[in-house]
Amino acid sequence: DGVAVLPAPQNLSVQSTNMKHVLTWSPVIVPEEIIHYSVEYQGEYESLYMSHIWIPSSWCSPTQGPECDITDDITATVPYSLRVRATLGSLTSAWSTLKHPFNRNSTILTPPGMEITKDGFHLVIKLEDLGPQFEFFVAYWKREPGAKEHVKMVRRGGIPVHLETMEPGAAHCVKVRTFVKAIGRHSAFSQTECVKVQGEALPL
Amino acid sequence: GQEFQFGPCQVEGVVLQELWEAFQAMKDIVQAQDNITSVQLLRKEVLQNVSEAESCYLIHALLEFYLNTVFKNYHHKAVEFRILKSFSTLANNFIVIMSKLQPSQEKEMFSVRESARRRFLLFQRAFKQLDREAAVTKAFGEVDILLTWMENFYQ
Amino acid sequence: VSCVSGGLPKPTNITFLSINMKNILQWNPPQGLQGVEVTYSVQYFIYGQKKWLNKSECRDISRTYCDLSAETSDYERQYYAKAKAIWGTNCSKWAETGRFYPFLETQIGPPEVALTADEKSISIVLTAPKKWKKNPEESSISLEQIYSNLKYNVSIHNTKSNRTWSQCVTNQTLVFGWLEPDTLYCVLVESFVPGPPRLVQPSEKQCVSTLKDQTSTLKVK
Numbered sequence: 001d002g003v004a005v006l007p008a009p010q011n012l013s014v015q016s017t018n019m020k021h022v023l024t025w026s027p028v029i030v031p032e033e034i035i036h037y038s039v040e041y042q043g044e045y046e047s048l049y050m051s052h053i054w055i056p057s058s059w060c061s062p063t064q065g066p067e068c069d070i071t072d073d074i075t076a077t078v079p080y081s082l083r084v085r086a087t088l089g090s091l092t093s094a095w096s097t098l099k100h101p102f103n104r105n106s107t108i109l110t111p112p113g114m115e116i117t118k119d120g121f122h123l124v125i126k127l128e129d130l131g132p133q134f135e136f137f138v139a140y141w142k143r144e145p146g147a148k149e150h151v152k153m154v155r156r157g158g159i160p161v162h163l164e165t166m167e168p169g170a171a172h173c174v175k176v177r178t179f180v181k182a183i184g185r186h187s188a189f190s191q192t193e194c195v196k197v198q199g200e201a202l203p204l
Numbered sequence: 205g206q207e208f209q210f211g212p213c214q215v216e217g218v219v220l221q222e223l224w225e226a227f228q229a230m231k232d233i234v235q236a237q238d239n240i241t242s243v244q245l246l247r248k249e250v251l252q253n254v255s256e257a258e259s260c261y262l263i264h265a266l267l268e269f270y271l272n273t274v275f276k277n278y279h280h281k282a283v284e285f286r287i288l289k290s291f292s293t294l295a296n297n298f299i300v301i302m303s304k305l306q307p308s309q310e311k312e313m314f315s316v317r318e319s320a321r322r323r324f325l326l327f328q329r330a331f332k333q334l335d336r337e338a339a340v341t342k343a344f345g346e347v348d349i350l351l352t353w354m355e356n357f358y359q
Numbered sequence: 360v361s362c363v364s365g366g367l368p369k370p371t372n373i374t375f376l377s378i379n380m381k382n383i384l385q386w387n388p389p390q391g392l393q394g395v396e397v398t399y400s401v402q403y404f405i406y407g408q409k410k411w412l413n414k415s416e417c418r419d420i421s422r423t424y425c426d427l428s429a430e431t432s433d434y435e436r437q438y439y440a441k442a443k444a445i446w447g448t449n450c451s452k453w454a455e456t457g458r459f460y461p462f463l464e465t466q467i468g469p470p471e472v473a474l475t476a477d478e479k480s481i482s483i484v485l486t487a488p489k490k491w492k493k494n495p496e497e498s499s500i501s502l503e504q505i506y507s508n509l510k511y512n513v514s515i516h517n518t519k520s521n522r523t524w525s526q527c528v529t530n531q532t533l534v535f536g537w538l539e540p541d542t543l544y545c546v547l548v549e550s551f552v553p554g555p556p557r558l559v560q561p562s563e564k565q566c567v568s569t570l571k572d573q574t575s576t577l578k579v580k
Contacts, residue, residue: 045295076296121537160524224555244407
């Protein structure tokens, strides 16, 4: 193949948003050749008790693209070491290891999408389905001075959930944030959305 | 959010559902290797009627044993049966729980500590009466009994 | 009755089907014996105990299931069961289940659902599913007593607006108020126990219509 030694992938990093974790690296370039990569990981248990053991990633051993969705591999809130190597036929590069172990508690949490509807006097919310890790902290209130804010925990996204029965003529407002049990963190609140019985959603 | 409350010991950052899913994925393979069906390590005498105060000591002792003895000696089988991913999920989450348990060492708690220790010794003695590899296989196959008991303290 | 073991192929796919702790052992006939009058015998084993035990009501049976609810009623224990095929003096080896844990593996049936409607509201009364019991005279054990975190997912469908929404509740009575008069609503309820993944059975869909709005009928007079 005209390639004596295959260089190891460089610039490993993890992008993590809403508990979806993607490992990326700079591709290894060999003209007119297709390079494959293998990704492996070690949790804290492995590095403490079994330091020689690395576990092949669920989806990227091997893979072609210079990235790997490691979400299914990161299943505890502990530091994970990650490494990648390139292969071309029988040639394999050295392992390249992520400089700092990745912990899912560093994931970026964004406010969830929500859809507010009404069925007659009933205020109904449908939240973005972000997966089983997410619960939703929904705050809702009647838009009038001194109104009391109510709170409801919604355990699952993707299905319409009844929030409250609205009084005719009053605007009712809702905002929501996510909560991730596994890391004990929540996102910022979403935009507030208001709706009035027999009226359309009102701009703020 | 949901967390473990073993008496005074509180543990966040573990989603019991993830542990269940990990064990369910390997239950049949693991339990099929346990041929000594006449012995149950985590018997009722070990886990039944455990007081809140005792629970922190008992879970600490059990998880320490599982990490240092059971998982350590079952790892090669996890590779053999291709269940390394599920095995790793359990092991790493047990480490999170262990790291957050701080059972009190105060003198007043001596009798509670002793009671928990006697329960653990029941388990450990039964473990030691078996051949080492068989005992490790059996203990790993009984993680569903352990998780069911831990579920009582998950709020 | 002794027989030559291994002379027949084993029953296949032997598993427990468990709903509300009614635990039925079921299997498929051995392959390649179509048309042959095969009978079966069943034994069960309590994990941690010493011996396999016969299930006398399932000795030399021709059906391919056996109710082991009574024998496996201590849901905190774990069990094995096995069946073998018999034909004349020949019999198969035992076909054995994996370890069965009723507490984790039983399917949670739906609650009983009672609906009553008036003009603008529907009240729903749920009765928790009951654990299997041997005799009807025995007192019932509600699954709420076994699963303290049992919840219900109630979904209601407005057939006029074609909208559906749901609510997760723990109590057994709820009222949906401020509904539209003279409208057909359909309700579906699912029991749900957080924790290990369990199979769930939704209730039968039940529909009820809110009454006509009395005030508008008075005006008409």
